[in-house]
Amino acid sequence: MTHRDDLFSAPIASLGDWTFDDRVAEVFPDMIERSVPGYSNIISMIGMLASRYARPGTQIYDLGCALGAATLAMRRTISHADCRIIAVDNSPAMIARCRHHIEAFRATTPTTIIEGDIRTTPIENASLVVLNFTLQFLEPAQRQNLLNRIFAGLNPGGALVLSEKFSFQDQRIGGLLFDMHHDFKRANGYSELEISQKRSMLENVMLTDTVEVHKQRLAEAGFGHAEVWFQCFNFGSLIAIKPESGQ
Numbered sequence: 001m002t003h004r005d006d007l008f009s010a011p012i013a014s015l016g017d018w019t020f021d022d023r024v025a026e027v028f029p030d031m032i033e034r035s036v037p038g039y040s041n042i043i044s045m046i047g048m049l050a051s052r053y054a055r056p057g058t059q060i061y062d063l064g065c066a067l068g069a070a071t072l073a074m075r076r077t078i079s080h081a082d083c084r085i086i087a088v089d090n091s092p093a094m095i096a097r098c099r100h101h102i103e104a105f106r107a108t109t110p111t112t113i114i115e116g117d118i119r120t121t122p123i124e125n126a127s128l129v130v131l132n133f134t135l136q137f138l139e140p141a142q143r144q145n146l147l148n149r150i151f152a153g154l155n156p157g158g159a160l161v162l163s164e165k166f167s168f169q170d171q172r173i174g175g176l177l178f179d180m181h182h183d184f185k186r187a188n189g190y191s192e193l194e195i196s197q198k199r200s201m202l203e204n205v206m207l208t209d210t211v212e213v214h215k216q217r218l219a220e221a222g223f224g225h226a227e228v229w230f231q232c233f234n235f236g237s238l239i240a241i242k243p244e245s246g247q
C-alpha cells in the first residue's frame with residue numbers, strides 16, 4: 001500500500017531546503033507518480049533497455065535508486081544469471097525502504113544495495129548505468145565529474161540512461177512546458193499551495209539544465225552518441241552510448 005503525499009498541503013511557516021528524509025521516503029511512490037509526467041513509462045522502459053544492454057558477467061548501476069523502482073524493473077527483465085545490479089543512494093530513509101522492497105521479491109539477478117554517495121561510488125565493468133532523476137540534485141559543478149567516471153566505468157558499447165527535469169533556452173517554450181507540468185500536478189490533485197511550497201523547497205537544491213547542456217557534458221565525457229528517447233513536457237530521458245572502439 002502506498003501513502004498519499006499530503007506533506008505540503010498545510011501552510012509551512014519556514015520552508016527549508018528539500019531533503020529526501022523519512023517523511024518524503026514514506027510517500028515517495030505516490031509523490032513521484034503524481035509529480036513527474038511519464039515516470040511509470042520511463043521505469044518500465046528502463047526495464048526494456050536493461051534487457052537490451054545488460055551483458056553477461058557485468059554490473060548494472062542504479063545511481064540515486066531511492067526506493068529501487070528502476071532496480072526492480074531491471075531485475076524483472078535481465079536474464080543473464082551472472083549480472084549484478086548495484087543500487088546506491090545516500091538517503092538512509094530511502095535505502096532502508098529500498099532493502100525491504102528488493103528483499104520482498106525473489107529474483108535471479110543478485111542486487112547489492114549501498115547507502116553511499118554516488119560522487120564517490122566506484123563504477124566498474126558496467127554495461128548499463130541509470131541516473132533516473134538524480135543528476136539534477138548534484139551541484140552543477142559536480143555533474144561533469146560523475147559523467148566522466150560513469151564513462152570510464154562502462155565497457156565499450158555500454159549505455160547510460162539519464163532522466164532529468166529540463167530547462168529551456170527558448171522562454172516561450174520553457175514557460176509553456178513549465179505551465180503544463182503544473183497543470184499535470186493540479187490534474188493529479190495537488191493544490192496551488194502544495195505546488196508552490198514544494199517549488200520553493202526545490203529552488204536551491206534542484207538546478208535544471210537544458211537538453212543541449214546535457215548533450216555537451218555527455219560528449220565531453222566521451223559518449224559518442226546521445227539522444228532524448230522520451231519526453232513529456234519538461235521531463236525526459238536521454239540515452240548515451242559509449243562507442244565500441246573505432247565508432
Ligand SMILES: C[S@@+](CC[C@H](N)C(=O)[O-])C[C@H]1O[C@@H](n2cnc3c(N)ncnc32)[C@H](O)[C@@H]1O
Binds near residue numbers: 133
Ligand atoms: C528523484 S529521486 C530518484 C528516483 C529514483 N531514481 C526512481 O527512479 O524512483 C533522487 C534520489 O537521489 C538521491 N541522491 C541525491 N544526491 C545523491 C548523492 N550525492 N548520492 C547518492 N544519492 C543521491 C536522493 O537521496 C534521492 O533518493
Ligand SMILES: O=C(O)C(=O)C[C@]1(C(=O)O)C=C[C@@H](O)C=C1
Binds near residue numbers: 032035133165199202
Ligand atoms: O519539479 C517538481 O516539481 C518535482 O516534483 C520534481 C521531482 C523530481 O524531478 O525529482 C522533485 C522531487 C521529488 O523527488 C519528485 C519529483
